[in-house]
Amino acid sequence: xxxxxxxxxxxxxxxxxxxxxxxxxxxxxxxxxxxxxxxxxxxxxxxxxxxxxxxxxxxxxxxxxxxxxxxxxxxxxxxxxxxxxxxxxxxxxxxxxxxxxxxxxxxxxxxxxxxxxxxxxxxxxxxxxxxxxxxxxx
Numbered sequence: 454x455x456x457x458x459x460x461x462x463x464x465x466x467x468x469x470x471x472x473x474x475x476x477x478x479x480x481x482x483x484x485x486x487x488x489x490x491x492x493x494x495x496x497x498x499x500x501x502x503x504x505x506x507x508x509x510x511x512x513x514x515x516x517x518x519x520x521x522x523x524x525x526x527x528x529x530x531x532x533x534x535x536x537x538x539x540x541x542x543x544x545x546x547x548x549x550x551x552x553x554x555x556x557x558x559x560x561x562x563x564x565x566x567x568x569x570x571x572x573x574x575x576x577x578x579x580x581x582x583x584x585x586x587x588x589x590x591x
Contacts, residue, residue: 464525465565466532467494467555469517470506470588481535482520485528491558492519494567498588499580506588507548507570507580515586519555519565529566536568546571 471478474489497511508515522528529550533539537547548568555565570576583590 464522464529465555465563466520466522466528467492467517467553467565467567468520469494469498469508469515469567471504472520472532472535473518478535481531482522482528485522485524485531486520487523488521490519490521492517492555492565493586494553494555494565496553496567496569496586498583498586499570499576500583500588500590501580506583507576508567509570509573509576510553513584513586519557519563532568538568 466472468482470476472482473479493514493516494508495510495512496508496515497513498515499507499509501507533550536550537545538550539545541549547570549571550566550568552564553567554562555567556562581590
């Protein structure tokens with residue numbers, strides 16, 4: 454019974470780039486998607502020349518979507534692979550998966566996973582800060 458409960462567990466992930474509706478990687482999360490809501494999180498967002506963004510903790514506002522997912526363990530495995538996350542603090546990580554506070558468009562505050570860029574000190578040289586916190590840039 455515990456395995457069935459774990460398999461049906463629902464979790465939330467805040468996405469701000471290629472996993473958003475209409476973007477290139479959305480198909481990867483679609484089989485697990487229960488609900489999508491506009492949301493914001495605290496942080497700074499960078500546009501990278503490789504065609505996707507990177508977020509780091511900070512005092513700005515990042516606009517994205519709060520995804521509610523079913524079969525959380527499997528969904529997170531898929532997302533971890535996409536985001537090149539191998540475990541907390543792993544030297545090979547491109548992104549780190551951490552919990553953060555998110556606020557929906559309706560004002561509901563909740564906790565969700567977010568993928569932060571693993572080497573934030575590199576970002577100013579790698580990409581362009583998006584002051585409006587929205588990707589893709591206009």
